[in-house]
Amino acid sequence: MMDFLSTSNILVHIPLGKGGYDLSWIEAVGTLFGLLCIWYASKEKLINYPFGLINVTLFAIIFFQIQLYASLLLQVFFFGANIYGWYAWSRQTADQQAELQIRWLPRGKAVVWGVVCLAGILLMTFNIDRVFAALTLLAVNLMQALGLNVQMPELQPDAFPFWDSSMMVLSIVAMLLMTRKYVENWLLWVVIDVISVAIFAYQGVYAMALEYVLLTLIALNGSWLWIKSAKQNGSLPLQTA
Numbered sequence: 001m002m003d004f005l006s007t008s009n010i011l012v013h014i015p016l017g018k019g020g021y022d023l024s025w026i027e028a029v030g031t032l033f034g035l036l037c038i039w040y041a042s043k044e045k046l047i048n049y050p051f052g053l054i055n056v057t058l059f060a061i062i063f064f065q066i067q068l069y070a071s072l073l074l075q076v077f078f079f080g081a082n083i084y085g086w087y088a089w090s091r092q093t094a095d096q097q098a099e100l101q102i103r104w105l106p107r108g109k110a111v112v113w114g115v116v117c118l119a120g121i122l123l124m125t126f127n128i129d130r131v132f133a134a135l136t137l138l139a140v141n142l143m144q145a146l147g148l149n150v151q152m153p154e155l156q157p158d159a160f161p162f163w164d165s166s167m168m169v170l171s172i173v174a175m176l177l178m179t180r181k182y183v184e185n186w187l188l189w190v191v192i193d194v195i196s197v198a199i200f201a202y203q204g205v206y207a208m209a210l211e212y213v214l215l216t217l218i219a220l221n222g223s224w225l226w227i228k229s230a231k232q233n234g235s236l237p238l239q240t241a
Helices: 025-042 048-065 069-090 107-145 161-179 184-202 206-232
Strands: 010-014 021-024
Touching: 010 025, 021 025, 021 206, 025 048, 025 206, 048 069, 069 107, 069 161, 107 161, 161 184, 184 206
Parallel strands: none
Antiparallel strands: 010 021
């Protein structure tokens, strides 16, 4: 079991890009569950949340091993969001129908979330190194309090502060919107995945770029399906509440 959880246990070497890419068993399985999660979410299936919980747990283990403690802490947030989403999606009305229906954000809420995204991205862009240092220190202190033998790693300046800030903020917002079945979550995931494709391709990590191309296609499909469902539910973009 411990061998499976190790990032050193390589499943396959993918000969793409400079030096290729070593895909470990834990990353491969974590990625598979991530793909299943978003595929079933696009179909509005509750089972997406168990798959999502496995995905974030495995990636939390990966980030722990490679000392990306700030990213580890974010996985804890996504774990909690998956738990809440599972609860929210499973609630039913008296006639056994899903309490939450797929819909668009009302105009007022859309404006508020838009401002939150823009403000968050701007603040993070100019403070991303300090924010990740603070999150890393918090994660280290928490793990040390739990008796784990970890030390503060040496952090490097972020190479893409604006794009990484955008992906971090939009990922958090998209996850929250998904738990409430708002269509806009898929539009945000499309943006996030396209940025990821561009960054990985620029860095020459073509295996990861191809993975995010697949994620982009699933997010586009999710957008199309949820837009149709929202219309059937009588919800249109930017309606007044």
